[in-house]
Amino acid sequence: MHKQALWTVAELEGAHLRDTSFEIIARGRRLADKLGVPLISIAIGSGIEEVELQRLIHHGADSVAAVDTGALQGYQTETYSNVLTSLIERYEPQIVLAAATVNGRSLLPHVAMRLRAGLTADCTELDIEEETGNLLQTRPAIGGNILATIKTPEARPQMATVRPRSTLPLPEDPKRRGEIERIPFEAQWHDRxxxxxxxxxxxVEQLNIQAAEIIVAGGRGMKKKENFSLLEKLAAELGGVIGASREAVDRAWISYPHQVGLSGKTVVPALYIAVGISGAIQHLAGMKTAGEIVAINRDPQAPILEIADFAVVGDLFQVLPRLIARLREERQL
Ligand SMILES: Cc1cc2nc3c(=O)[nH]c(=O)nc-3n(C[C@H](O)[C@H](O)[C@H](O)COP(=O)(O)OP(=O)(O)OC[C@H]3O[C@@H](n4cnc5c(N)ncnc54)[C@H](O)[C@@H]3O)c2cc1C
Structure with missing residues (x-):
C-alpha cells in the first residue's frame, strides 16, 4: 500500500456499506487531488463482499484496503482501534478521515489518542493550505457562533471526522478501476x-428524517403542540415526515429525533418546507443543502426567505389549511 496517502474509513452495517462511506470519499477525493496523493478507502468488518468494496472505487477511491474476519463482526471500538492504529503505524497515511457517526466519533478519537495525533471532530469543511499542504479543518465552535479552522502542523496523521450529510457522494462510475488489497487480521488485534x-x-423512535425525501418542518411560529397536527396533515398529503426547529423541540411540542440543525440532524431531502421557522444559522446548518426549500413565514425579513426557492409571506394558520385543501383536491381529481 502507498505511504503518505489520504485515507477514508468506510463504515459497514452488517456486510453492507453505509452511505457516509461514499460521502467522505467525495470529501477526500478533492483533497487527495490537491495534494497529488492516492485516496485509499479502509474497510474493516466481517463478510464484506467484493462488489461492496468495488463500489468504494466506483465512488472515487483509488484503491481499497480491507481487513475482514469473524472477530470484526459488528463495530467494537477496542478491536477496530487496534486494527486501524496498526495499519496507520505501518503505512503512515498523511490524512485519515471518517464520518462523524456514532462509530466514527468513537473510533477516530481512540486511534488519535493512541497515536498522539490530535483530531478535529464533526468538520463541516475541509481544505488544503496551499503553502504547507496542511489539512484545514473547519467546524462550528463556541456554541455554533463562529466557524473555527484548525490545523495540525506537526503531528501525523492529520485526523478529522466529517459531519454526515454535509456533502453528497460522487456519482457512481462503474468504469473506475482500482486495487483491492485484503490485509490479514492479526490475532493480537482482537481485544477479548x-x-x-x-x-x-x-x-420506540423509528423515525429517520435523514432518509426522508420530503420534510415538513415547524418552528416557534406553530405556537403550540396541537398545531403540529396541521404539519402532519400536510406531510401526509405529500408523503413526507415532520422536522422541527430547536425552539419547537425545547418547548416539547415534538421529540428530539425530529430536530434539524447544528445540534440536531443534517438533512438533504428533495423538498424541505419550513413553516414558522426564522432561519437561524444553526437551523440552516442542518437543511441548507436540501433540493427545494419552501418557506412559510409572516415576516418578510426572516432570514429563511433568503435561501428559500419559494416563499409564502403570510400567516401560516391561513396558508396551511388552504395548501392542505388544495393538495387534497388535486389528489381527488
Ligand atoms: C449551539 C446552538 C445550537 C443550536 N442548534 C439548533 C438546531 O439544531 N436547530 C435549530 O433549529 N436551532 C438551533 N439553535 C437555535 C437557533 O439559534 C434558533 O434559536 C432557532 O432555530 C429558532 O427557532 P425558530 O425559527 O423556530 O424560532 P424563531 O426564531 O422564534 O422564529 C419563529 C418564526 O416564526 C414566524 N412566525 C410566527 N408566527 C407566525 C405565523 N402565524 N405565520 C407565519 N410565520 C410565523 C416568525 O416570523 C419567525 O420567523 C441552536 C442554537 C445554539 C446557540
Missing amino acids: RVKKLGMKENT
Whole structure:
C-alpha cells in the first residue's frame, strides 16, 4: 500500500456499506487531488463482499484496503482501534478521515489518542493550505457562533471526522478501476476484554428524517403542540415526515429525533418546507443543502426567505389549511 496517502474509513452495517462511506470519499477525493496523493478507502468488518468494496472505487477511491474476519463482526471500538492504529503505524497515511457517526466519533478519537495525533471532530469543511499542504479543518465552535479552522502542523496523521450529510457522494462510475488489497487480521488485534452480547433495536423512535425525501418542518411560529397536527396533515398529503426547529423541540411540542440543525440532524431531502421557522444559522446548518426549500413565514425579513426557492409571506394558520385543501383536491381529481 502507498505511504503518505489520504485515507477514508468506510463504515459497514452488517456486510453492507453505509452511505457516509461514499460521502467522505467525495470529501477526500478533492483533497487527495490537491495534494497529488492516492485516496485509499479502509474497510474493516466481517463478510464484506467484493462488489461492496468495488463500489468504494466506483465512488472515487483509488484503491481499497480491507481487513475482514469473524472477530470484526459488528463495530467494537477496542478491536477496530487496534486494527486501524496498526495499519496507520505501518503505512503512515498523511490524512485519515471518517464520518462523524456514532462509530466514527468513537473510533477516530481512540486511534488519535493512541497515536498522539490530535483530531478535529464533526468538520463541516475541509481544505488544503496551499503553502504547507496542511489539512484545514473547519467546524462550528463556541456554541455554533463562529466557524473555527484548525490545523495540525506537526503531528501525523492529520485526523478529522466529517459531519454526515454535509456533502453528497460522487456519482457512481462503474468504469473506475482500482486495487483491492485484503490485509490479514492479526490475532493480537482482537481485544477479548470486550464481548458483544447482542444488539437491541430502538423500536420506540423509528423515525429517520435523514432518509426522508420530503420534510415538513415547524418552528416557534406553530405556537403550540396541537398545531403540529396541521404539519402532519400536510406531510401526509405529500408523503413526507415532520422536522422541527430547536425552539419547537425545547418547548416539547415534538421529540428530539425530529430536530434539524447544528445540534440536531443534517438533512438533504428533495423538498424541505419550513413553516414558522426564522432561519437561524444553526437551523440552516442542518437543511441548507436540501433540493427545494419552501418557506412559510409572516415576516418578510426572516432570514429563511433568503435561501428559500419559494416563499409564502403570510400567516401560516391561513396558508396551511388552504395548501392542505388544495393538495387534497388535486389528489381527488
Ligand atoms: C449551539 C446552538 C445550537 C443550536 N442548534 C439548533 C438546531 O439544531 N436547530 C435549530 O433549529 N436551532 C438551533 N439553535 C437555535 C437557533 O439559534 C434558533 O434559536 C432557532 O432555530 C429558532 O427557532 P425558530 O425559527 O423556530 O424560532 P424563531 O426564531 O422564534 O422564529 C419563529 C418564526 O416564526 C414566524 N412566525 C410566527 N408566527 C407566525 C405565523 N402565524 N405565520 C407565519 N410565520 C410565523 C416568525 O416570523 C419567525 O420567523 C441552536 C442554537 C445554539 C446557540
